Amino acid sequence: MRGDRFEAGPERLQFVGRDGLRRINGTTRFTPQDPDAFQAEHRRLELTDCSFESLRVSACSGTIDAQPSTQREQLHLGTLVAGRSAWRTGKRTHDQQRGAVHLLRGTDAVEFDWAQPVHLLTVRIPVSAVPAHLLADGVLRSGVLARTPLTNGFSGFLHQLAAGPVVLDTVEHGHLDRALRALANGVLAVAAAESQVADDDLRYAIHDYIERHLLEPGLDPTRIASALRVSVRWVHQVFNHDGESVARFIRHRRLDLVAEALQADPRSSGVSGLSRQFGFGGRDQLTRAFRSRYGMTISEYRDRVRDSAPLPDRLPAPDERVQDRAIG
Incomplete structure (x- = not known):
């Protein structure tokens, strides 16, 4: 596998064959068709708040466990530089192509299937560095984000960061950390707005379906x-x-x-x-x-x-008075 051009700072680990597969497997488990041909390279650059990672791995499938509680307060924003990734979180299936950006949370358990070698670049950002309104329930969902000029720029920035030499003094180290945090938060803000539009469309579709099938038994x-x-x-x-x-x-x-x-x-x-x-x-x-x-x-x-008498107003009907399951 061709190595990245990081020249200083990042941790670099290589994994080859059955022994490499044994060493790399942990919370992420890789299952190649031919363990003897397995190859992977992992590079990590630790910054003040964020970290930047590069993973090259030969064709395989596998799983990513939900991270330990000490690691769950992180968001992972990543892009696929080479190959194609099919993966699943919960009941949602994702197909990620080159250049697309994905969002994962530390609490996500993931199943993946890489039919060809892939190269993934990921920024891990602590939730403490993310605006609180973006972390509210339902605002952001794990998955492949809609392509926008900002996600394209984010993907390109990570690609250049991986391709170029990284030799940082203390000041540059801080600059890069702040730049990655600002760019990641921008991507998350745009994704939240896109998600709201998608939710509004789905909400309309749900209402429309209900109205068209309202009188049919079994509507649930x-x-x-x-x-x-x-x-x-x-x-x-x-x-x-x-x-x-x-x-x-x-x-x-x-x-x-x-x-x-x-x-x-x-x-x-x-x-x-x-x-x-x-x-x-x-x-x-x-x-x-x-x-x-x-x-x-x-x-x-x-x-x-x-009797043409006044009719009553509708009363609120809490769930304990009429169970939601009793709709026919």
């Missing part, structure tokens, strides 16, 4: 996730940003349609018929849900419509 987060080809966890995370769950939203929309049907024709079908018409699991389920939503029974609501 699992079915929505399958139809939109995303994980159930992501559906919940994106939809629940304002505190209302998917299941509760579906139930409330159905109850509002029941109320509108009663207002349009108080002689409409009985509770059992309304239950079937509006996607509830049965008479009792609709009765309990309606009382929780409007503070009265369907019969009492129907009587108010007939």
Whole structure:
């Protein structure tokens, strides 16, 4: 393997064959097709807060464990200089091509498959150096980031850092550390904005799917996730940003349609018929849900419509009063 041109400062380790495979395996485990042909080179440059790493490795698959608690307060921003990387975090699959930038957290467990030799460059940045609003739940997700001029610039900067000699005095050491932190935070800020746009698009798609299938039995987060080809966890995370769950939203929309049907024709079908018409699991389920939503029974609501009496406002329906799973 051709070595990088680091001339001073960085740690350099090489791993060849079965013995090298044994030595390199740890929290990251490599599984090559031919252990005797395994080759890897790892170079690391420690700065004040950040660290910069270069990893060259022959074709293999493997896993990366979630890091020990002492290391979890780090974010990893990396780029693929050579090869192509297929990898998985949780239920999300990623396909990373050359020049793309990815984000990983110390808490991520990763499965990877490299069908050809790869060269990865990574900056590790402590969360203490990242603006707090970027670390809030749901703001940033692990994965391959959308390509932007800034991610392209970040990738190019790391490539040049790996290709050029690194001979740093104390002042330059500090300058490089601050430059990497500023650039990494810029990439994270843009990624957060891109993620928000993607979340807004998904939120609209979820609402649209619910409205088109609202009266169908079995409409639930699992079915929505399958139809939109995303994980159930992501559906919940994106939809629940304002505190209302998917299941509760579906139930409330159905109850509002029941109320509108009663207002349009108080002689409409009985509770059992309304239950079937509006996607509830049965008479009792609709009765309990309606009382929780409007503070009265369907019969009492129907009587108010007939008498032209004021209709009740919708009441908040906490989860403990009507379980989210009871949506039909």
